Amino acid sequence: MKLNETPPVPGGEKIVTNTTAADLGNRLPLGFLSDGVQYRDFEFRPYKTKTERELDEVRRNKKLHASPIEWAATVLSMMLTRLGPHNVAEMKRDDVMMMVSSCFMADVLYMLIRLRMIALGSHVKLSVTCARCEHEWKYTIDLDTMDVKVAETPASMSYLHTLHDGIEISGKKYIELVVMPPRWLSLANTRSRRPSDNEVAVLMSSIRHAIPLNPGDPEMPVPESAIDEMTKRDFEVLKGSFEDESVGPQTVFECECPKCSFRNKAPLDWSWDFFFKSPSL
Ligand SMILES: [Zn+2]
Numbered sequence: 001m002k003l004n005e006t007p008p009v010p011g012g013e014k015i016v017t018n019t020t021a022a023d024l025g026n027r028l029p030l031g032f033l034s035d036g037v038q039y040r041d042f043e044f045r046p047y048k049t050k051t052e053r054e055l056d057e058v059r060r061n062k063k064l065h066a067s068p069i070e071w072a073a074t075v076l077s078m079m080l081t082r083l084g085p086h087n088v089a090e091m092k093r094d095d096v097m098m099m100v101s102s103c104f105m106a107d108v109l110y111m112l113i114r115l116r117m118i119a120l121g122s123h124v125k126l127s128v129t130c131a132r133c134e135h136e137w138k139y140t141i142d143l144d145t146m147d148v149k150v151a152e153t154p155a156s157m158s159y160l161h162t163l164h165d166g167i168e169i170s171g172k173k174y175i176e177l178v179v180m181p182p183r184w185l186s187l188a189n190t191r192s193r194r195p196s197d198n199e200v201a202v203l204m205s206s207i208r209h210a211i212p213l214n215p216g217d218p219e220m221p222v223p224e225s226a227i228d229e230m231t232k233r234d235f236e237v238l239k240g241s242f243e244d245e246s247v248g249p250q251t252v253f254e255c256e257c258p259k260c261s262f263r264n265k266a267p268l269d270w271s272w273d274f275f276f277k278s279p280s281l
Pocket of ligand 1: 130131134257
């Protein structure tokens with residue numbers, strides 16, 4: 001079994017396109033890299049009545065319930081028959097779990113959204129509370145029309161980010177970082193549930209290495225201590241670059257308040273019920 005490889009450093013042809021979930025279908029926004037080749041297709045087994053029962057058993061598993069990261073990998077490993085170059089149907093479940101966890105976060109979220117569309121259709125009701133007048137209402141979105149940014153080439157998966165103040169590693173100054181998309185697994189590597197820790201974990205897994213200011217110095221991996229020493233301004237701008245450069249499903253929806261016309265931003269709700277609500281529950 002091959003795990004998803006690290007994207008190449010920026011330099012090749014960068015092509016990022018905008019599409020919708022309906023047009024992209026069962027193709028990954030980033031993809032599965034194997035021997036430098038980008039594989040994008042995935043397939044699910046048919047979603048049958050008994051599938052719902054099987055998934056419900058996963059839902060009732062308390063251990064998995066406590067870990068959204070693990071249940072998502074479990075559900076996908078149950079449902080996928082093909083992922084990139086791999087015939088998943090012939091693989092051991094544990095291997096599939098490991099392979100799914102090594103996928104990019106955006107690809108895992110996209111596969112979950114596709115699964116939701118197959119299981120319950122593309123219309124989703126979001127509960128929105130207006131940020132201006134506190135009016136509460138239900139806003140219906142159509143996942144078919146959801147925007148997805150697609151990395152068409154392996155080089156489109158990573159980007160160069162320039163820091164304002166820079167960081168020091170082993171006494172040398174670095175201002176350029178090679179940043180790649182975070183993997184699903186990076187969420188599981190957080191030791192606590194504090195949001196700030198999650199942010200650092202995702203950041204850490206996304207920075208591939210730092211490029212030296214002085215061309216004579218070596219390229220270096222970025223240790224967590226260097227992130228701790230980063231100025232708040234650099235940290236916030238780097239985090240913001242994730243949003244601007246992020247490839248994958250755009251899971252925040254704009255919706256106008258029916259009372260005061262304020263344009264609110266409503267994120268998708270990733271709870272279990274949202275994805276697989278069973279009529280028997
Ligand atoms: Zn309002």
